[in-house]
Amino acid sequence: MNRQAYNLAHKRITAPEGGLQRLCAPFVTALPITGAAVSASGSAAQQSTLCASDSLAARLDELQFDLGEGPSRVAMASGHPVLIPDTSVGSIDWPMFGTAVQETPAAAVFAFPLALGGIRIGVVSLYRSTPGTLAASQIADAGSLATAVAWQVLPGLLLAESGESSEFDDVTHSRREVHQATGMILVQLDTTVVNAFLLLQAHAFSNGRTVDAVARDVVLRRIDFAALPD
Structure with missing residues (x-):
């Protein structure tokens, strides 16, 4: 990445206008990648995709949330980037995600934690349509x-956690229904x-559905976990 491209990307991210989508587009324009998604996470059951550059970026983020595994989850837990330069090579660390990602056009995936010191609040997930790693300077x-x-x-995350209004209120891929459904199942x-x-994850996985879709049915009382067969 040349300095001009980096400086422009940084300027767009830190601009006061542009909404949450401004957080994703700069990665695509400044790095040799195809798509990007940014998610914030307080815990396994509290995650929101804040922006996605395209539908596949959003889907890859959703897959890792649904399956409970993948490079983004490791990046969040470890605080270090996770680089998968070739998704055609199966991963013993994430067998379900490894299989699922091979069914998409994503040929390489990368995950960078949103970290401030020892505080980790989310992940930037990147993918490219051709295999290959990032150069050391691009990783930095x-x-x-x-x-x-x-x-x-x-x-915005702190405002949302305190119940105050913030730009997070309008997040398209909010997990609000997942949080509500989790409480109902509890x-x-x-x-x-x-x-x-x-249990919400397991039900979604076993029925070939997304966690969001099952959560919506729970909230609308189409599914009652107490009434499900053992």
Whole structure:
């Protein structure tokens, strides 16, 4: 990445206007990638995709949320970038995601944590339509841009956590229904938040559906986990 491209990307990310979508587009224009998604996460059951440059970027983010595995989840947990330069090579670390991603046009995927010191609040997920890794300088610049995104995300995330109005209220891929459904399952089965969310994931996976779709049915009372057969 040349300095001019990096500086322009950084300027777009930190601009006060442009909404949340401004956080994704700069990665696509400044790095040799095809698509990008930014997600914020407080816990396994509290994640929102803040922006996605295209439908596949959004789908890859959703897949990792639904399956509970993948490079983005490792980047979030470890605080370090995770680089998969060739998705055609199966991964023993993420067998379900590895299989699912091979069914998409994504030939390489990369994940950079949104980290501020020891605080990790989300992930930037990148993909490209051809295999290949990123150069060391591109990895460094992508990490720097991810830090810029983290500073932009943090204020809105704190407002959302406190229940105050923020730009997060209009996030297209919000997990609000997932949070609500998790709480309903918790009550239905008299279990914990973690177990309720795991059951939601398991039901979605076993039925070939997304977690969002199942959560919506739970919220609309089309599915009652207490009434499901064992």
